[in-house]
Amino acid sequence: MNRTGTYLKLHFARVKATQLEAIRSRFGSLDKAVEASQAEWEKSGILTQRQLERLFDDELSERLQQAEAWAQQENHHIVCIEGEAYPPMLAEISDPPILLYAMGKVELLSDPQIGIVGSRNATKYGISIAKDFAEYFTKVGMTVTSGLASGIDQAAHEGALHSERFPGTTIAVVATGLDRVYPASNRDLAYKISQVGVLVSEYPLGTKPLAHQFPERNRIISGLSLGVLVVEAALKSGSLITARLAMEQGREVFAVPGSINSPHSKGCHQLIRQGAKLAESGQDVLEDLSGLIELSLSDEFTSLSSSFNQEKTAEKLSEEGLLKWIEYEPISLDELSVLSKWPVSEIQSQLLILEVTGRIEAMSAGRWRRLK
Known part of the structure; x- marks a missing residue:
């Protein structure tokens, strides 16, 4: 069974994130766990009786097929807690959902x-x-x-x-x-x-x-x-x-x-x-969130695509790298994109850091100008 299928089975049983480690420890992996017999699960004592009933429900297979078919549609996603698309902020809380359904970006x-x-x-x-x-x-x-x-x-x-x-x-x-x-x-x-x-x-x-x-x-x-x-x-x-x-x-x-x-x-x-x-x-x-925003964006920058070499990545992470194109006269996002040759998403992220740290300000019509 693929990883999504494994997580879906646990999800339909309403298994909590706090139970996953005990499941791995007992069965060796989540994949092996979902293939285990009801007797083995009962012996483990990990799940409640209600969770066990859901895990071995006769309709579980049909629900799995329905969810997997839904996820095949355009812009439909099933995001597992250990997958790359799972939001890191959410993973930090005490009881994150082990799986999310998402529709869109x-x-x-x-x-x-x-x-x-x-x-x-x-x-x-x-x-x-x-x-x-x-x-x-x-x-x-x-x-x-x-x-x-x-x-x-x-x-x-x-x-x-x-x-x-x-x-x-x-x-x-x-x-x-x-x-x-x-x-x-x-x-x-x-x-x-x-x-x-x-x-x-x-x-x-x-x-x-x-x-x-x-x-x-x-x-x-x-x-x-x-x-x-x-x-x-x-x-x-x-x-x-x-x-x-x-x-x-x-x-x-x-x-x-x-x-x-x-x-x-x-x-x-x-x-x-x-x-x-x-x-x-x-x-x-x-202003209160500026430090957290900068840290979040910096973490995002460290995982930029490997298609950019380290020297180019370092340049993009430098505030001066974008500031050198922003003067006291307003400049637009399109102009910055042409001058820097950076992806628009990275320019937007860097503009946010520069704005919250007071080095530039946003003007009307999607333009910015330098403050200092």
């Missing part, structure tokens, strides 16, 4: 991300703020991650997609199978994200929206992100669960303040009292 999962979450019953103010923050983050080269819910989530995705400079850098983490859209009113938005961003889920095809899956989903939003921004949240809301998970995962948490009389702001104010950072602008968030 799967490489975005490993990009530097900011999570934006908030109330489903958002005010016009909150929706406007979420869109403005998301558009700003996308403009400076970050990916916006949210949960495709109504209200703030929807506004965050729409703001990211609206950016004139780098449209489409948004990830929707959903709490259903990827063959469903919840809420149904976001069907068109989900389709657009699947075309220019990426939809992702840990749940098998056909999974309905059940209440307990939404807080489970939230750990993926925070796990993928360098930080999480909360825009409008009541005192008892899923957004506060996401913020708590982010704190437990060592992520930065930001909250947008609002009126002291608004119930939509009380959750944000509570977060600020508990140590979340007050965010009045996207720049506030970017």
Whole structure:
């Protein structure tokens, strides 16, 4: 059985990442484990009775075939925890999913991300703020991650997609199978994200929206992100669960303040009292995350394609390598691409580092100029 098939069998049994090492130790490998008999599994004592029932369910073979057929379609992906496409930030959390279904640009999962979450019953103010923050983050080269819910989530995705400079850098983490859209009113938005961003889920095809899956989903939003921004949240809301998970995962948490009389702001104010950072602008968030962004991008740069020799790679990693083409007069991305002969994706990443470190600033119409 191939690696994807092996992980799918364990995934359908709802095996946790924390159980994988014990499975390898007992059976020698995951491949050998999924071929073992039910008696051998029962003797190992690794899985719960419910997990064993799922692993040896008569319908398991049909579900495997369905998932593998789905993954054969264009831009459909099954990402295993030990595969190259699995996002490294997510792999660091205490309970990462062993497998992800993704529809769209799967490489975005490993990009530097900011999570934006908030109330489903958002005010016009909150929706406007979420869109403005998301558009700003996308403009400076970050990916916006949210949960495709109504209200703030929807506004965050729409703001990211609206950016004139780098449209489409948004990830929707959903709490259903990827063959469903919840809420149904976001069907068109989900389709657009699947075309220019990426939809992702840990749940098998056909999974309905059940209440307990939404807080489970939230750990993926925070796990993928360098930080999480909360825009409008009541005192008892899923957004506060996401913020708590982010704190437990060592992520930065930001909250947008609002009126002291608004119930939509009380959750944000509570977060600020508990140590979340007050965010009045996207720049506030970017300044706090600049070190993490630079480290993330540097890690990405170290794995550049072997088609470039070490001398050329070192030149590309040098801030001066790009700065030498950026003067005090604004210059566009297209002009930088022609002058440097670097891939656009690498120019965007380097521009983000230079911007957050205060060496250049973004101008209108997708241009930059040197500050110092």
